[in-house]
Amino acid sequence: MSAVAERFVDQDLGHLLAQAHHAVYREFDEHVRAAGLSPVEWRVLATLHDGEPLTVSELARQVLSKQPTVTKLAQRMADQGWVVLLADPDDQRRTRVGATAAGRRLVRPLVQEAREHEARILQALGAGEARVLRRLLGKLTEL
Incomplete structure (x- = not known):
């Protein structure tokens, strides 16, 4: 009986x-x-x-999306009243995006649910492994 070769994706x-x-x-x-x-x-x-307004390009980088997509999305979210679009005081060509009170109210319970969900998932690793995982993932994101 021959052993099954390990697949690349594994x-x-x-x-x-x-x-x-x-x-x-x-x-x-x-x-x-x-x-x-x-x-x-x-x-x-x-x-x-829970932070300061970000430029559209900074926000796009942090949410893992393309800048044109985030530009359109930010406008739609501003129309919903969830974010506010602000002129960048350092460069009038740039727009900063910040959460409104309504946006913070909407996301607050989800942030709490996300924390609880993450805690449940990380229980399988234990505290030490969870710290190591976060540290290693942080290193990868700095590459």
Whole structure:
């Protein structure tokens, strides 16, 4: 009987990270959609709810989307009253995006649910492994 050769995707870092992302957010995505948000709207509000306004390009980088997409999305979200578009005081050609009180109210319960969801998932690793995982993922994102 010959051993089955290991498939490339079973060890491919990109594939493993994508599978891990899917496993972590598959269930939580239902909560995001139930709140009336798309995944990228959730990422925008989660990014902005407890920080300073960001330029569209900074926001696009942080929410893992293209700048033109985030520009259009920010305008739609401003029309919803979830974000505010501000002129950048350092460069009038740039726009900054900040969460409004309504946007923060909308996302606050989801942020709490996300924390609880993450804690449940990380229980399988234990505190030490969870710290190591965060540290290693942080190193990868700095590349």
